Amino acid sequence: xxxxxxxxxxxxxxxxxxxxxxxxxxxxxxxxxxxxxxxxxxxxxxxxxxxxxxxxxxxxxxxxxxxxxxxxxxxxxxxxxxxxxxxxxxxxxxxxxxxxxxxxxxxxxxxxxxxxxxxxxxxxxxxxxxxxxxxxxxxxxxxxxxx
Amino acid sequence: xxxxxxxxxxxxxxxxxxxxxxxxxxxxxxxxxxxxxxxxxxxxxxxxxxxxxxxxxxxxxxxxxxxxxxxxxxxxxxxxxxxxxxxxxxxxxxxxxxxxxxxxxxxxxxxxxxxxxxx
Numbered sequence: 001x002x003x004x005x006x007x008x009x010x011x012x013x014x015x016x017x018x019x020x021x022x023x024x025x026x027x028x029x030x031x032x033x034x035x036x037x038x039x040x041x042x043x044x045x046x047x048x049x050x051x052x053x054x055x056x057x058x059x060x061x062x063x064x065x066x067x068x069x070x071x072x073x074x075x076x077x078x079x080x081x082x083x084x085x086x087x088x089x090x091x092x093x094x095x096x097x098x099x100x101x102x103x104x105x106x107x108x109x110x111x112x113x114x115x116x117x118x119x120x121x122x123x124x125x126x127x128x129x130x131x132x133x134x135x136x137x138x139x140x141x142x143x144x145x146x147x
Numbered sequence: 148x149x150x151x152x153x154x155x156x157x158x159x160x161x162x163x164x165x166x167x168x169x170x171x172x173x174x175x176x177x178x179x180x181x182x183x184x185x186x187x188x189x190x191x192x193x194x195x196x197x198x199x200x201x202x203x204x205x206x207x208x209x210x211x212x213x214x215x216x217x218x219x220x221x222x223x224x225x226x227x228x229x230x231x232x233x234x235x236x237x238x239x240x241x242x243x244x245x246x247x248x249x250x251x252x253x254x255x256x257x258x259x260x261x262x263x264x265x266x
Contacts, residue, residue, distance in 0.1 A: 018159065018162065022162050022165075022166070025166055025169075026166075026169070029166075029169045029170065029173055032173055033172070033173050033176060036173065036176045036177050037176065040176070047185060051185055051186065051187060054186075054187045054191075055187060058187060058190065058191060058194070062194070065198070083201065084198065084201045084202060084205065085205065115211060115212055115215065116211075116215075127191065128216065129194060129195060129198050130195060130198040130199050130201075130202045130216065131198065131202065132202055132205045132206050137205060137206050138206065139202050139205075139206040139207070139208065139209075139212050141215065141216070
C-alpha cells in the first residue's frame with residue numbers, strides 16, 4: 001500500500017479523527033439501540049402479563065354473569081338462565097380456589113356490591129360489571145379480581 | 148473516509164449519511180417501544196354498556212348507581228335523551244362506545260341508542 005498521498009496518521013495512531021469519532025458514535029448508537037430493544041421487550045412482557053390477567057378477570061366475570069352465579073328456572077324445554085340476575089348464595093358457594101387453578105392463576109375473588117357498599121375484593125386486575133341481585137331485584141356491581 | 152472529506156469537515160458525506168440513518172432507526176425503535184400497550188379497555192367498555200342496558204330492563208337505573216361505575220351513560224329513546232349521572236350532560240365524550248337495541252315501548256317497539264364513555 002504505497003500511496004502517493006501524504007498520510008494523516010501520527011505515529012502510534014490507529015484511526016483517523018473522523019474514523020475514531022464515527023466508531024465512537026456507532027458504539028453509542030449500538031448501546032442505545034440494544035437498550036431500546038431490551039426495554040421494549042421488557043415492557044411487552046409486562047403488558048402481556050397485565051392483559052392476560054385482565055382477560056382472565058373479564059372472562060370470569062362473563063361466566064359468572066351468564067352462567068356461574070345466576071338465577072335459573074326450569075321449563076319444559078330445559079333450564080332458563082336469567083343473565084345478569086345474580087343469586088348471592090350461588091356466588092358465595094362457588095369454589096373459587098378450584099376455579100383459580102383451572103384458569104391458571106393463584107388467587108381469584110368475586111363479590112356482589114350493593115349501592116355504596118365498599119369493595120373488599122382486591123387483586124392485580126379487577127373488573128366491575130353492572131348486574132342485578134336476583135332477590136330483591138336490586139341493581140349493583142359484580143366485582144371479580146385476579147392475582 | 149479521509150479521501151472524500153473536505154478540509155475542515157469531520158465526516159465525509161457517506162459517514163454522515165450512515166450516522167443519520169442509524170439515528171433515524173434508533174428513533175423509530177424508541178417510538179415503537181413507547182407505543183401504547185395493548186389493552187382490553189374497549190371490550191370491557193362494550194360489556195359494561197350492554198350490562199347497563201340489561202340491568203335497565205330488570206331494575207331502574209339511577210344517577211347514583213351509574214355514578215359508581217365511573218362511566219357516563221347517554222340513553223336516547225323516542226326523541227328523549229337522558230344522561231346518567233346527570234352531570235355527564237356537560238362532559239366531553241372521549242372515545243365513546245355505542246350500541247343500539249330494539250326495546251318494547253307501549254304496544255310497539257322503539258329504538259334505544261346507548262353511549263358510554265369515561266368522563
